[in-house]
Amino acid sequence: MEPTPAAIRAAQRGTTKRTPRVELSLDRIVTAAIHLADRDGLPGISMAKVAKELGFATMSLYRHLDSKEELLLHAQDSAIGPPPANIATAPDWRTCLTRWTRELVTAYRRHPWAAEIPVTGPPLLPRSLEWLNAGLTTLRTLPLQPLEKLSTMSLLGGYARTEVTLRAIIDKEAALDPNARPDLEYESQLRTLTAHRDLPALTEMLATGDIFTLPSDTPTDDGDDFMVDFGLERILDGIQALITRREGSRRK
Secondary structure, eight states: OOOOHHHHHHHHHHHSOOOOOSSOOHHHHHHHHHHHHHHHOGGGOOHHHHHHHHTSOHHHHTTTOSOHHHHHHHHHHHHHOOOOGGGTTOSSHHHHHHHHHHHHHHHHHHSGGGGGSOOOSSOOSHHHHHHHHHHHHHHTTSSOOHHHHHHHHHHHHHHHHHHHHHHHHHHHHHHHOTTOOHHHHHHHHHHHHHTTSOOHHHHHHHTTSOTTOOOTTOSOSOHHHHHHHHHHHHHHHHHHHHHHHHHHHHHO
16 A cells, blocks of 8 residues: 555654744644544544644644645554553563554554544554554564565554444444443344344344353453454464464475
């Protein structure tokens, strides 16, 4: 995936030295954007709204940014922050990638709107590169090609974003009614929709009872943790299978 012009400009702007502006700066703009998004969600970020929050004319922001897309990229990168140090202290690659993904999920959950920002290219901004480097560090000695390592980190990053986005949708529904059970409502909707349709696999699954009951061997009673960990473990199982196959080929 080729980075968009806005992504390239955002990355260059983060590394190019500029004469500091006393009244308005990129840092102030990004901080205001994060504040608005935390309060109002992703729709809260616009050049006009950020300018109003800071008490400046909208056009003044364009001295520091070329577009709203570039602003979103900076806000996302700053909101997620750097990867925690505990990732680097993991004893093996699997533990490291597990921590990496869980920590990224945690970072996105603090600012769920950041997970909704469309992917416009590969990581280029400072914090995103630090996260990429943290993950790649543990893969350095594994029998994987560079593209496979990059694809592994892209897969885990996309998985983290998807899980956070799904959780945010459920939380938004729950906020409207604290007593609501989105899982049970979804199950009820499935039963209604499949009642008179030829969908045997769905019908069979629904006949087993509460489809959202956690498996008996689940090490946690937290459904959120299960949803994240189940998919993550299956991804890592696949990477382990690739490593095992690659190591077996080398021994032949």
